[in-house]
Amino acid sequence: MFLNLVHKDRWCIPIEVDDRLEDALNVQWERARGETFDLAFFVRLSGCLEKCFAQCLDPDLRLPTDGQVRYAMAIARELGVSLPAEAFRLCGSTHEFIDCFESAFRSSRARLSRAKGPAGR
Numbered sequence: 521m522f523l524n525l526v527h528k529d530r531w532c533i534p535i536e537v538d539d540r541l542e543d544a545l546n547v548q549w550e551r552a553r554g555e556t557f558d559l560a561f562f563v564r565l566s567g568c569l570e571k572c573f574a575q576c577l578d579p580d581l582r583l584p585t586d587g588q589v590r591y592a593m594a595i596a597r598e599l600g601v602s603l604p605a606e607a608f609r610l611c612g613s614t615h616e617f618i619d620c621f622e623s624a625f626r627s628s629r630a631r632l633s634r635a636k637g638p639a640g641r
Contacts, residue, residue, distance in 0.1 A: 521536075521537050521539065521542040522534040522535060522536055522537065523535045523537055548561060579611060579612070580610065580611055580612025580613075580615070581610060581611070581612065582610075582611045583609070583610075583611065584607065584608070584609075584610070584611045584613075584614035584615075585611075588611065588614045588615070588618070589607070589608060589614065591618060592607050592614050592617050592618055594625075595617070595618065595621045595622065595625040596617075596621075598625055598628055598629070599621055599624055599625060599628065601621060603617060604617065
């Protein structure tokens with residue numbers, strides 16, 4: 521059996537599903553849409569699919585990690601440069617920003633460290 525993942529009638533991806541999984545999904549679907557309407561199933565399914573989609577993306581299109589964003593923000597703050605909005609959304613953009621400014625950031629940090637000297641530590 522195939523499930524079809526459809527996005528706003530713009531594209532469709534057929535997803536092959538094992539017969540046993542199809543049977544279990546049909547039972548789950550009937551339970552979920554029954555008289556008690558199990559919203560929890562739809563929430564679980566949505567969460568799982570979102571994670572799967574994110575993992576399938578090319579690395580540059582994935583979400584940047586919190587650490588990458590914090591590091592990029594520290595660079596932007598230290599150097600007084602703007603952090604592009606894309607850097608908050610795409611790992612590739614975050615990586616490009618860090619690559620572009622990391623050398624200047626490290627130099628600035630080294631200068632500050634030397635200026636403070638041993639007494640400032």
